[in-house]
Amino acid sequence: MKIMSDNSELTFSNFGIYDLVDQLELILPNTLIKFHRISENAFSYYRKNSEGNVVEKIIPVKSQDVKIELAPIRPLNYPARRTNHILLQFDKEIYLSENSAASIFVNCPIEIGIFLIHNSKHDSLDWITCDPLNSRFGLYGSPDTGTLCKYAKVTMATDYDDSNPYIEGVIQIVVENTLSFGHTISKVVFPITDNTLYYQNSKTIIDGLKITMKKRAAVNIADVQTTSLDTDWIASPTWEDKTTSAHMEMGLE
Amino acid sequence: MILEFLQTLSEMQIVGELTVLSLLIGGVIMAGGVIIAKIAKLLFHKYYAPSLPKDTAQNISKLIYFGILIISFLGFTSSQGIDLSGIMVAGGIFAVVIGFATQSVVSNLISGLFLIVEKPAKHGDTIELPDMGISGTLLDIGTFSSKVRRFDGTVTRIPNEKFFTSNIRSLTLSTVRRADVTVGISYESDIDHAILVMKNEILETMPFVLQVPEPEFRTEELGDSSVNIHVYVWHPRDDWSNAQPILLNTLKRALDKSGIEIPFPQRVIWTGKD
Numbered sequence: 018m019k020i021m022s023d024n025s026e027l028t029f030s031n032f033g034i035y036d037l038v039d040q041l042e043l044i045l046p047n048t049l050i051k052f053h054r055i056s057e058n059a060f061s062y063y064r065k066n067s068e069g070n071v072v073e074k075i076i077p078v079k080s081q082d083v084k085i086e087l088a089p090i091r092p093l094n095y096p097a098r099r100t101n102h103i104l105l106q107f108d109k110e111i112y113l114s115e116n117s118a119a120s121i122f123v124n125c126p127i128e129i130g131i132f133l134i135h136n137s138k139h140d141s142l143d144w145i146t147c148d149p150l151n152s153r154f155g156l157y158g159s160p161d162t163g164t165l166c167k168y169a170k171v172t173m174a175t176d177y178d179d180s181n182p183y184i185e186g187v188i189q190i191v192v193e194n195t196l197s198f199g200h201t202i203s204k205v206v207f208p209i210t211d212n213t214l215y216y217q218n219s220k221t222i223i224d225g226l227k228i229t230m231k232k233r234a235a236v237n238i239a240d241v242q243t244t245s246l247d248t249d250w251i252a253s254p255t256w257e258d259k260t261t262s263a264h265m266e267m268g269l270e
Numbered sequence: 271m272i273l274e275f276l277q278t279l280s281e282m283q284i285v286g287e288l289t290v291l292s293l294l295i296g297g298v299i300m301a302g303g304v305i306i307a308k309i310a311k312l313l314f315h316k317y318y319a320p321s322l323p324k325d326t327a328q329n330i331s332k333l334i335y336f337g338i339l340i341i342s343f344l345g346f347t348s349s350q351g352i353d354l355s356g357i358m359v360a361g362g363i364f365a366v367v368i369g370f371a372t373q374s375v376v377s378n379l380i381s382g383l384f385l386i387v388e389k390p391a392k393h394g395d396t397i398e399l400p401d402m403g404i405s406g407t408l409l410d411i412g413t414f415s416s417k418v419r420r421f422d423g424t425v426t427r428i429p430n431e432k433f434f435t436s437n438i439r440s441l442t443l444s445t446v447r448r449a450d451v452t453v454g455i456s457y458e459s460d461i462d463h464a465i466l467v468m469k470n471e472i473l474e475t476m477p478f479v480l481q482v483p484e485p486e487f488r489t490e491e492l493g494d495s496s497v498n499i500h501v502y503v504w505h506p507r508d509d510w511s512n513a514q515p516i517l518l519n520t521l522k523r524a525l526d527k528s529g530i531e532i533p534f535p536q537r538v539i540w541t542g543k544d
C-alpha cells in the first residue's frame with residue numbers, strides 16, 4: 018500500500034460527508050483511510066499513518082444509507098485523552114498599553130474525526146492527527162495544583178483563510194487590557210471543549226476567545242471567555258462530551 | 271389448623287419462659303432484618319452510591335447494613351424477653367478484660383474511623399507506604415483493615431492502625447509526576463551536544479513527556495569512568511509507564527545515533543616498571 022512519502026504529490030480529501038457505497042478511500046497528510054464493503058451488512062475500515070501504525074475495524078451496518086463525515090475535532094485525543102484544556106504559547110508576545118484592545122488570529126492545532134452517519138446519527142468511528150510530533154502536553158501552574166493542558170507553540174495568522182489545512186485551524190483572540198499599565202501576554206490557557214469547530218473544504222475555524230486583563234482584589238488576572246462564531250461554515254460534530262465551564266482565569270506573569 | 275400448630279409451639283418451653291414459638295418469631299425478625307438490610311444496601315448502591323465518592327458510598331453502605339442488623343438484633347432480644355440491662359452490668363465487669371484482649375482490634379477500629387475522617391488517600395488512589403515497602407492501588411479502607419492491590423496483582427491487607435501511623439506517599443494527588451534517570455557519557459564527549467541530542471530524542475519520541483516544564487539535564491558527577499548526567503522529565507500522573515521505563519532506552523538510542531560513547535567502568539593500572 019502506498020503511504021505518502023511526499024505529500025506534495027497528493028490531492029487530499031476535503032472535510033465533509035461522503036457516501037459509503039462499496040468502497041471509499043480518503044487521503045490525508047501522512048494518513049490513508051480505506052473503507053471496503055465485505056458483506057451486505059458490513060464494511061471494513063483501515064487506517065494507516067506515516068509511522069506505519071495500522072487500525073482496522075469491522076463496521077456492521079443496519080441500513081443501506083451509510084455516510085462518513087470527515088471533520089476537524091478538538092486536539093485533545095493524541096497521545097491520550099487526559100485534559101480538556103489547551104495552552105497556546107504565542108511565537109511572538111503581544112504588548113498592550115493601558116486601556117487598549119487588539120484582535121489577533123492564531124493557528125490552533127486540530128485533530129480529525131471520522132464519523133459514521135446512519136439514520137441521521139453521528140457515531141465516532143476513529144480520530145487521527147496529521148501532526149503527531151507537535152501534539153504534546155504542557156503544565157500551566159505548579160505540579161501539585163497546576164492544570165495539565167495540551168501544549169502548542171502557535172504562530173499568528175492574518176485571517177480565517179490563513180491556516181495550515183488538516184493540521185491547524187484559525188481562532189480569533191480579542192485581548193483587552195483594562196489595567197492602568199501596559200502588559201505583555203505570551204500564552205493563553207482555556208478549556209477548548211467550550212469551542213465549536215467549523216470547516217469548509219480543508220480549512221478549519223474555531224470559536225473565538227476574549228481575554229480581558231483586569232485587576233481583581235490585589236491580583237492582576239486574565240479572564241478568558243469563549244465567544245461564539247457567526248459563520249456559514251459547517252459546524253463539526255462533537256467528538257467528546259461537551260463540558261460547560263463559564264471561563265478560565267489565568268495569572269498574569 | 272395453623273392456629274393449633276402455633277398454640278402447640280407456644281406451649282413447648284425450651285428454657286424458662288423461652289418457647290419454640292418465641293424463638294421462631296425471633297428468627298423471623300432476624301431473617302427479616304437481614305433481608306431488609308440487604309435490600310436497603312442494594313437500593314443505596316443502585317440509586318445513591320453512583321453520585322458519591324466511592325469510599326464515602328462504601329462507608330454509608332456499611333452503616334446502613336449494620337445499623338439495620340443491630341436494630342433487628344434488639345428486636346430479637348426484646349421478643350425473647352431478654353433484659354439487656356443485666357448484660358450491660360456484666361459488660362461493665364468484663365469491659366476491662368475485653369479491653370485488654372481486644373486492644374489491637376479497637377485500635378484498628380479507631381484508626382479506621384480516623385482514616386475515614388482524615389482521608390489521607392481515597393479509593394482508587396495509587397499510594398506507596400515506604401515504611402512497609404508496599405505500593406499499589408488503594409482498594410478499600412475497611413472497619414479494621416485496608417486493602418492495597420500491588421502492581422504485581424496481589425492484594426495486601428494492612429491493619430488500619432499500621433496504615434494510619436505509616437508515612438503515606440500519594441502518587442495521584444498531583445497533576446503531573448517526574449521521572450528521572452542517570453546516564454553516563456565519556457569524558458571525550460561534548461556535554462552540551464549530548465544534552466541536545468537527548469533532549470531532541472525525548473521530545474520527538476516520547477509523546478507523554480511534557481514540553482512545559484521541559485526536560486531538565488543536570489551534570490551530576492564527574493565519575494570514575496564517565497560524566498554522569500541526571501535527566502528529569504515530567505509526565506501526566508497516570509502515564510508513568512509511558513515515561514520512566516522507556517526513558518533510559520530513549521537516551522541510549524539518542525546517544526548511539528549520535529556516536530556518543532557510553533563508557534564501561536574502567537580502571538587504568540600502572541605497574542611498577544611504568
